[in-house]
Amino acid sequence: MTARTRARHRADVRPTTFLSATPGGRFARRGALATAAAGLTVAFAAPTASADTGHIVESGDTVSEIAAEQGTSVEAIAEANGLDSSATIYVGDELTIPDGTEGSIGSSSSSSSGETSTETETSTETSTESSTSSAVDIARQYVGTPYVYGGSTPSGFDCSGFTQYVFSQLGVELPRSSSEQLYAGTQISQSEAQPGDLVWWPGHVGIYTGDNQYIAAHSPGNPLSEREIFMSDPTFIRVA
Incomplete structure (x- = not known):
């Protein structure tokens, strides 16, 4: 009698490729092919068992969507799983999600944008204050300079020559005469005036230093000085 031999069937196995044969198994493959790039759709491969x-x-997962759902960030997931930006994640891979809430990409971007906006506004305010304060600082360096009619240098100033010289040190070009300087900026009320604004009367101009004080080249025989505003109804001009 002829012996019957039971047919043997080859067990199903996952195809061996360069990726699955890489030493370290699934984690090595994931390190080489998992993606940390937001918005990249997963590729398809056979599920891999994991105790993690x-x-x-x-199917359809992206790292950015996972991060948003889990309340963390792409960067945190990438670091926890050894991912790099050139890799791909596979269906069935098990990703370690870091403990704690680090914020999703959307919230991180929004927060960053808000901080940048606040910093920009603060920087603009600081720049304006710095310009006006600098005008006063420069002006005070010339206290005691003699009054010279038509003078516009530190060897001697008249009133408009002095204001023109101070603002030129800040990169601001004022007209030469006091009558023209009246229109060199925006006229403001006395309550709005800040140190560094121009203070003007017909035929005279100086630089406001605050607390009802101003600095100017006053008149022949009176050297440049800082004193109280004594004339009525001054006009204040915001130049910068």
Whole structure:
């Protein structure tokens, strides 16, 4: 009698490729091919068993979506799983999700944008204050300079020559005469005036230093000085 031999069937196995044969198994493959790039759709491969806890990658998952759902960030997931920006995640991969809430990409971007906006506004305010304060600082360096009619240098100033010289040190070109300087900026009320604004009367101009004080080249025989505003109804001009 002829012996019957039971047919043997080859067990199903996952195809061996360069990626699955890489030493270290799934984690090595994931390190080489997992993606940290936001918005990249997962590729398809046979599920890989894992005892790790975390998120099991499903069809259509992206790292950015996983991060948003888990309340963390792409960067945190990438670091926890050894991912790099050139890799791809696979269906069935199990990603370790870091403990704690680090914020999703959307919230991070929004927060960053808000901080940048606040910093820009603060920087603009600081720049304006710095310009006006600098005008006063420069002006005070010339206290005691003699009054010279038509003078516009530190060897001697008249009133408009002095204001023109101070603002030129800040890169601001004022007209030469006091009558023209009346229209060199925006006229403001006395309550709005800040140190560094021009203070003007017909035939005379100086630089406001605050607390009802101003600095100017006053008249022949009176050297440049800082004193109280004594004339009525001054006009204040915001130049910068």
